[in-house]
Amino acid sequence: MAETIKELAQVKAEEPMAMRPSDAPTGTPTVIVDDLHIVYRVYAKPTDHEKGNAVHALVRLLKRQGRPEMKEVHAIKGVSFVAYHGDAIGIVGRNGSGKSTLMRAIAGLLPPAKGAVYTDGQPSLLGVNAALMRDLTGERNIILGCYAMGMTPAEVRQKYQEIVDFSGIEDFVKLPMSTYSSGMGARLRFAISSAKTHDVLLIDEALATGDREFRKKSQQRIKEIRESAGTVFLVSHDHKVIEETCNRVIWLHKGKIKMDGDPAEVMAAYHKGS
Numbered sequence: 717m718a719e720t721i722k723e724l725a726q727v728k729a730e731e732p733m734a735m736r737p738s739d740a741p742t743g744t745p746t747v748i749v750d751d752l753h754i755v756y757r758v759y760a761k762p763t764d765h766e767k768g769n770a771v772h773a774l775v776r777l778l779k780r781q782g783r784p785e786m787k788e789v790h791a792i793k794g795v796s797f798v799a800y801h802g803d804a805i806g807i808v809g810r811n812g813s814g815k816s817t818l819m820r821a822i823a824g825l826l827p828p829a830k831g832a833v834y835t836d837g838q839p840s841l842l843g844v845n846a847a848l849m850r851d852l853t854g855e856r857n858i859i860l861g862c863y864a865m866g867m868t869p870a871e872v873r874q875k876y877q878e879i880v881d882f883s884g885i886e887d888f889v890k891l892p893m894s895t896y897s898s899g900m901g902a903r904l905r906f907a908i909s910s911a912k913t914h915d916v917l918l919i920d921e922a923l924a925t926g927d928r929e930f931r932k933k934s935q936q937r938i939k940e941i942r943e944s945a946g947t948v949f950l951v952s953h954d955h956k957v958i959e960e961t962c963n964r965v966i967w968l969h970k971g972k973i974k975m976d977g978d979p980a981e982v983m984a985a986y987h988k989g990s
Contacts, residue, residue, distance in 0.1 A: 744836075745800050746837060747835050748833070749822065750831050751795075754818075755790050802946075805949050807965075808983070815968055816921075824839065835916055840914045840918065842917065842919050848861070852892065854880075854889040855889050855890060857904065861909075862911065865912045882907040883906075885904055916947045935957070959979050963979070964979065
């Protein structure tokens, strides 16, 4: 896979400059998104008229239409880019632009309708709703989360206190997650997920509920991941976090890349045009 990544990156490097940032890095690639299309199939919502229309319901019943019609949503439309070791890439765009869909596709959770995603290493997705068990204590969630990332018992013991201290849940670590605030849960999710060095770490709004002190710590942790030759993707509505954390920003608009490049330039254009 690593050789395939390098070969594809060379092809992308030979594309016209309009297809990529003018200052695109030339290091070792970690992620290649090649003409990616993601299509959802969802149930079409009935109109307000249809919801309360008994005749319409009867017609559906007679036609054996127990469920509403399916419709396709073309969420990602021909997205292509290359990410490199040491990149921290912010993904911005309005609601419904395809940010979370792109992250899930890179993580391997959504199959492409067309195109492909190639990764060098295992991507790890940290979302605001990342699975932690509400009925278990913070302590048990830390242990199980670390095991789920492939850590050994010795590594878990080594990292345990660091995770507790980083998340700031010292007094609550023995209590069930159901007693935690949304901010505490977000801090714990990030502390667990970032305790291990990742080849590719995808963070989808998981920092949104953290306080200022936690955001500073998380930005430092992201910097450490980058310096250890990792790659970070960050989706956040806090654009200050994007500008302070990332060396590159991709602006998605209606499932397509509208701009890809320097954070200051992209964010200035985004604020002007969104």
